[in-house]
Amino acid sequence: MSLQVNLRLLEKGILHLDGDIPASELAPEFHDELMRLVHPVEYDLEVERQPDGLLVTGTLRTHVDxxxxxCLKPFVLPIRVDDLSRLALLEAVDGGDADEVLPVDGDFADLTPVVREDILLALPTNPLCSPNCRGLAPKGVARGSQVREQAGPNTAWSALDKLKL
Ligand SMILES: [Zn+2]
Incomplete structure (x- = not known):
């Protein structure tokens, strides 16, 4: 189910919407070598009718693979938009950008584009597993991984030794 808001109900006052939207529905065309949108996006929004559109405020939450x-290590990045605030137009304005107009079907406007845009804006250009990730060793990677393999069992044994004591 997409994120639809009933325009007739909006005429009576502010509407509160919460729930989640599947990533497949939010941004099916999103492709990135380093990021995959596979988890649902939780939304908690207030929608208010304005003379020229809908004022959408609230929070979005998801995580991205x-x-x-x-260093190419896989990790899960939490994404939060805490201060979403956007005026979404219901009709094209002269000289305006057509992309900013919400799809309207009968009495329902679809807020999916607003959520999509704010989530995509919140994504990093270069996802990092940690801000100080030093990346892959510039040279001697094979030797480095050998050393790590040796270190593994040794550490395990020393931990066992400590347990015996
Ligand atoms: Zn890293």
Whole structure:
């Protein structure tokens, strides 16, 4: 179900909407080498009728499956939009950008484009597993991973030794 708001109800006052929208419905055309939108986006919105459109405010929440741009490690990045505030037009304005007009079907306007835009704006250009990720070792990667493999069991054994004591 897409994120629809009843325009007749809006004439009577502010509407509160919450729920979630599947990623497949929100941004099916989204493609990025390092980020995948696969989790639903939770929304908690207030919608208010304005003379020329709908004022949408509230919060959005989701998480994104990422690969670190530096070390290529997969990680999950939480995305929050805490201060969404957008005036979405219901009709094209002269000289305005047609993309900003909400799709309207009968008495219902679809707010999906507003949520999509704010989520996409909240995504990082380069997702990083941590702000100080040092990335892959510039050289000797194979040797580095060998060292790590050796370190693994050793650490495990020393932990076991401590337990025995
Ligand atoms: Zn990283």
């Amino acid at each position: 990422c690969e670190c741009a530096r």
